[in-house]
Amino acid sequence: MTENTQQSNHSAPELPTQYTPADVEGPLYERWVERGYFEADEKSDKPPYTIVIPPPNVTGSLHLGHAFEHTLIDALTRRKRMQGYETLWQPGMDHAGIATQNVVERELAKEGVSRHDLGREAFVERVWQWKGESGGQISGQMRRLGDGVAWSRERFTMDEGLSKAVQTIFKRLYEDELIYRAERIINWCPRCLTAISDIEVEYQDDDGELVSIRYGEGDASIVVATTRAETMLGDTAVAVHPEDERYAHLVGTEIELPLTGRRIPVVADEHVDPEFGTGAVKVTPAHDPNDFEIGQRHGLPSLAVMDEHAVITAHGPFQGLDRLEARSTIVGALRAEGRIVAEKRPYTHSVGHCSRCKTTIEPRLSMQWWVKVGPLAKAAGDAVRDGKVAIHPKEMESRYFGWVDNLHDWCISRQLWWGHRIPVWYGPKGEVVCVGPDEEPPSGEGWHQDTDVLDTWFSSGLWPFSTLGWPEQTPSVEKFYPNSVLVTGYDILFFWVARMMMFGLYAMDGTPPFHTIALHGMVRDQFGKKMSKSFGNAVNPLDWMDKYGSDAVRFTLARGANPGVDVPIGEDWVQGSRNFANKIWNATRFALMNGATIEGELPPAEQLSATDRWILSRLNEVIAEVDAYYEDYQFAKLSDALFHFAWDEVFDWYVELSKTTFMAGGPAADASRRVLGEVLDVTLRLLHPIVPFVTETLWTTLTGRESVVIAEWPADSGFRDAAAEREIGLVQQVVTEVRRFRSDQGLQPGQKVPAQLDLSGTELSAHEAAMRSLLRLQPAGADFSATASLPVAGATVALDLSGAIDVEAERKRLTKDLAAAEKEKAQATGKLGNEAFLAKAPEKVVDKIRGRLQAAEADIVRITAQLAALPKA
Secondary structure: EEEOOOOOOOOOOOOOHHHHHHHHHHHHHHHHHHHHOOOOOOOOOEEEEEEEEOOOOOOOOHHHHHHHHHHHHHHHHHHHHOOOOOOEEEOOOOOOOHHHHHHHHHHHHHHHOOOHHHHHHHHHHHHHHHHHOOOOHHHHHHHHHHOOOOOHEEEEEOOOOHHHHHHHHHHHHHHHEEEEEEEEEEEEEOOOEEEOHHHHHEEEEEEEEEEEEEEEEEEEEEEEEEOHHHHHHHHOEEEEEOOOOOOOOOOOEEEEEEOOOOEEEEOOOOOOOOOOOOEEEEEEOOOOHHHHHHHHHOOOOOOEEEEEOOOOOOOOOOOOOHHHHHHHHHHHHHOOOOOOOEEEEEEEEEEEEEOOOOOOOEEEEEEEEEOOOOOHHHOOOOHHOOOOEEEEEEEHHHHHHHHHHOOOOOEEOOOOOOOOOOOEEEEOOEEEEEEOOOOOOOOOOOOOOOOOOEEEHHHOHHHHHHHHOOOOOOHHHHHOEEEEEEEEEEEHHHHHHHHHHHHHHHHHOOOOOEEEEEEOHHHHOOOOOHHHHHHHOOHHHHHHHHOOHHHHHHHHHHHHOOOOOOOOOHHHHEEEEEEEEHHHHHHHHHHHHOOOOOOOOOHHHHHHHEEEEEEEEHHHHHHHHHHHHHOOOOHHHHHHHHHHHHHHHHHHHHHHHHHHHHHHHOOOHHHHHHEEEEEHHHHHHHHHOOOOHHHHHHHHHHHOOOOOHOOOOEEEOOOOHHHHHHHHHHHHHHHHHHHHHHHHHOOOOOOOOEEEEEEOOOOOOOHHHHHHHHOOOOOOOOOOOOOOOEEOOOOEEEEOOOOOHHHHHHHHHHHHHHHHHHHHHHHHHHHHHHHHHHHHHHHHHHHHHHHHHHHHHHHHHHHHHHHHOOOOO
């Protein structure tokens, strides 16, 4: 009825009375690693299943976002391993150029030394030293979480093999004229002293100022508005729209640029919006991307007026001032000359900031290296449109297309010392030579290498194949490329995913890097607010692991993981997951104490009780349900399905219903022990990918086998028993209704009450002993006198609550329930009698209302009977 090929020979197992995660998690993980369970064999004839880890920064430590993402990946890979796939979860770390350089520079500053004091070579050596001593803390933290990665394959984006991959693809792109060097506007961070890409700029609303300045005199004057008055020193034109009649007489003329003594032209350009402001804009080609494009169209000079520290370099009274100091000083000078037409403070507007250090970005004209992304981005978009790669959830496709279809050329050079150095040499006569990994660079007097390094995302864009040994055609490349699925956050869909798509398709002859992109959301606090140290709501997942165990953290995260949707999480929820782990432990311990076993074959269905057949039927339904959710990356739904099946159906119903069978003994008890062993075996295997530690301990104790990590994933045998499910459903109705009645009467859960059960005409007779046990119902004595009668599921439960029930309170409760049911019936009847509503409402809505009507009518019948059965006042 379920597949189970395990064989076991072991004596009665025992478990400690209490589950203590700290005692088992560390030793279990080390045992898994020592036995090589997580390693992947490229020579295996098993089908491959590959996922690469989104490489965490070498500077980083485990945060909840990592824990969330790693839980999902680990669940997928553990399941596939159990299904018989040659599974590779590829680990590794990113060298994190800017972040790592900043860390080491701060360390040097404590010693009173700068990187310039050391020199480039010594500084890079110092960074490698730091990595060896302090970097990679996250690897140990991943072990705490239970990550089943192939540790022997761990890679680093700066290791020798990956460096070779970087040089190889750079040279190929260069020779295919897809990499070029040009002077263009870039995002410059005056703090990090490097260019950064568009996606590394964070925009936020800042309070600034909007100043309107008059250029020129009299009829030959134009008013322009700016939030960056200091850039006017670099203006080389004023632009107006070609069809703006207000300025038609000035187009082609020159006007005076205040404070500089220079005259600049007035040009007509369609980029200008005549409806915005005065309809005229100042043009600073060296310090604004839009102005740069205008300058290119009109042949304007580009005049840089700030250095790399955002200090004014233009000759004159403002030279040497920081940009913010210069701004206020220049506005003061303009005000003194009567050039200020209007000033607005505060003026809230969107300002770009460096995502690393939060410094305000300065657009700057600079000579940089670029990737011509046009053909690469088109291929990346077509791969999804043509169905080669699926994005999940599908609604995220529009965001992906919105990015790749409008991608600008990618600035890949960074003015850092830590990273992959640009493999280009310059000669004394202007020669430019790109050098591949197996080539000797030019030497001799006057030759020197480019001083810039590559953007970190350049090397991580190669991650799906460089980690497998590319550019060599290694057995690992042949076995594990393309990857099966990429699991990552929607927030780096543009940072990382698009780059892997472009490089994978280019380097691997049109084969995309993965078949599926499964996007998840961001972890937030229980109120849906972004977690941040500044907000005071940031959580260290290691603290929760110490307190509640890694399984509790993992289950909480998985249970909130709906595709592409942010995940709220709070400590109460982790505590609830810890309670679930304890429930699994205690229920399994009870089962083992009562002889649950996997020994021998399951008895045929005809030899099993309805209770046994019900739970086996439900077990197979849950296997099918969980499999379907896994294939759709519905981690929240599969976790919820397993939670309710294990807690509600197995532990709260099946185990409780079976207690009287165990007590009675005989063949029926032996059959139920075998069924309980089967159900626990399969349930623990189903739960294992999400909660690996507690399930490993329980499963090996139950089965006596080596490890659930390498056990077979359960398969749906197809066994279903609708009759048994219906029969146990009736039992549950009776128990639930009588429990509700007892609670309403204020009876204690353990308080025994005399009762008569009329089960004639129902399928409930075989369950009378179990129901009496669950409901604490004693046999009726000679002096039994029913004070309440509950008709439910075709049966009648008569209770003698003499001295224990408040008859008047019960009458009021039932009267209130009856009124609510009659109101529900009236509302449903009214809607179903409304022809206009029926004509417009979807069939599903109408069916739902019909169901409400039927339920209300049934409630009225039931409650009316209960009122009639109450003792007369």
